[in-house]
Amino acid sequence: MSDDRGVGHTTDTSTLLPVDEYRERISNLLAATRERHCPLDECLGLALAEDVTAPIPLPPFDNSAMDGYAVRAADVAGADSRHPVTLPVTADIPAGRVEIPPLEPGTAHRIMTGARLPPGAEAAVPVELTDGGTERVTVHRAVPEGSNLRRAGEDVTVGQVVLERGQTLGAAQLGLAAAVGNAELPIRRPPRVLVLSTGSELVEPGTELLPGQIYESNGTMLAAAVRQCGGEARLLRFVPDEVSELHAALAPHLAETDLILTSGGVSAGAYEVVKDALAGSGVRFDKVAIQPGMPQGSGHYEAAGYRVPVVTLPGNPVSSIVSFEVFVRPALRRAGGHRETRRPHRRVTLTETLRSPSGKRQYRRGSFDPEADAVTTSGGAGSHLLSGMAAADCLLELPEESTEVAAGSTVDIWLLSEN
Numbered sequence: 001m002s003d004d005r006g007v008g009h010t011t012d013t014s015t016l017l018p019v020d021e022y023r024e025r026i027s028n029l030l031a032a033t034r035e036r037h038c039p040l041d042e043c044l045g046l047a048l049a050e051d052v053t054a055p056i057p058l059p060p061f062d063n064s065a066m067d068g069y070a071v072r073a074a075d076v077a078g079a080d081s082r083h084p085v086t087l088p089v090t091a092d093i094p095a096g097r098v099e100i101p102p103l104e105p106g107t108a109h110r111i112m113t114g115a116r117l118p119p120g121a122e123a124a125v126p127v128e129l130t131d132g133g134t135e136r137v138t139v140h141r142a143v144p145e146g147s148n149l150r151r152a153g154e155d156v157t158v159g160q161v162v163l164e165r166g167q168t169l170g171a172a173q174l175g176l177a178a179a180v181g182n183a184e185l186p187i188r189r190p191p192r193v194l195v196l197s198t199g200s201e202l203v204e205p206g207t208e209l210l211p212g213q214i215y216e217s218n219g220t221m222l223a224a225a226v227r228q229c230g231g232e233a234r235l236l237r238f239v240p241d242e243v244s245e246l247h248a249a250l251a252p253h254l255a256e257t258d259l260i261l262t263s264g265g266v267s268a269g270a271y272e273v274v275k276d277a278l279a280g281s282g283v284r285f286d287k288v289a290i291q292p293g294m295p296q297g298s299g300h301y302e303a304a305g306y307r308v309p310v311v312t313l314p315g316n317p318v319s320s321i322v323s324f325e326v327f328v329r330p331a332l333r334r335a336g337g338h339r340e341t342r343r344p345h346r347r348v349t350l351t352e353t354l355r356s357p358s359g360k361r362q363y364r365r366g367s368f369d370p371e372a373d374a375v376t377t378s379g380g381a382g383s384h385l386l387s388g389m390a391a392a393d394c395l396l397e398l399p400e401e402s403t404e405v406a407a408g409s410t411v412d413i414w415l416l417s418e419n
């Protein structure tokens, strides 16, 4: 039975592995993935393998920032509502027009936003400050030289590094890569993760649930967590608590797997299939000084000439996702070439008093209030309380030495919504 610290009293904490040491061990388990070139629309969330430099400036040419008229500033210098200036319109320049006639003194060209500026033009007069004429245009207000223009290279210069190796490619980064002319980018291949749950009590969601059965949820959750951090997940759903079935499920996938990630079957019960199948064959089972997530396994799965890294997470759903966050996510980020391997951390004020188990680093689930720079827990400490995890936008990190953290004190949080 667990107390409200979310941990039973049976564990001798002096034998537990420190959290940071175990995280390091998992990170060292995975090799960096290979570099390859990838079309832009397949690069979202991946890490850049090389710096990207701009072969062209941005904007590539001087252009108008407004729909209106390209003019010489002196030609409209005296214009106001009582003394409008009228100029002949001698060309029409839509965006994309390549050949542009020069602007002669005393004339205007009608020009659209993004269209190349004609030689000789010094400003653009927005159409709202004119009568909108197409043969002749009457300008009601003077505009200073340089108004409403966008100069070549004012955003990006030729040779500038626009994206850096290790950067995670999001929407804006991919937009910039396209804007300077890249059809593809050098990226690091996402780590391929085989996700497998174990447990004879598990039933496919969407089917009937009999007494004693539960819907399988860890596989879906962990596969999504892998994808969210830039990995490629193959979800094998689940196998019953049978050692032979576990080996059979893994066999067809070993050639194209960088990490086998299991959940369940690693604690002290009579039917611990993961432990039974993997112990003594290159996988170590340890207890780590973390709550939730104490029983962990890691090493290499060796079969049919393959040697594939494996991490076995505990089956309790919150233990499973929290230990993914703490141990597996940083390893996958590093293997996939991402510069940022950790979630953003902040020090914020705790709104309530929390008890935590001595000798274990506890991760509680929380809601961060950026206005108050404060955090409140979402649900209790129990490792079965998945709805509190789903409501959370951060993890609270309570250190090993603390048994009580008072309301008003400062705690570390990891923001789950960013990066």
Ligand SMILES: Nc1nc2c(c(=O)[nH]1)N[C@H]1C(S)=C(S)[C@@H](COP(=O)(O)OP(=O)(O)OC[C@H]3O[C@@H](n4cnc5c(N)ncnc54)[C@H](O)[C@@H]3O)O[C@H]1N2
Pocket (backbone or CB within 6 Å): 197, 198, 199, 201, 202, 214, 215, 216, 217, 218, 219, 238, 263, 264, 265, 266, 267, 268, 269, 272, 292, 293, 294, 295, 313, 314, 315, 316, 317, 319, 383
């Ligand atoms: N005598 C002891 N019992 C337990 C210990 C211990 O040290 N001594 N450790 C406890 C802790 S802490 C954890 S965490 C769990 C880990 O157990 P397992 O990894 O062996 O996981 P299971 O027993 O298979 O399942 C635990 C729990 O989670 C549910 N589960 C499992 N897989 C899934 C899934 N894919 N989807 C949804 N839910 C799943 C399962 O039904 C159980 O309720 O052990 C404690 N016990």
Ligand code: MOO
Pocket (backbone or CB within 6 Å): 006, 007, 290, 291, 292, 293, 294, 295, 314, 316, 319, 383
């Ligand atoms: O305390 Mo267990 O590790 O339920 O997670």
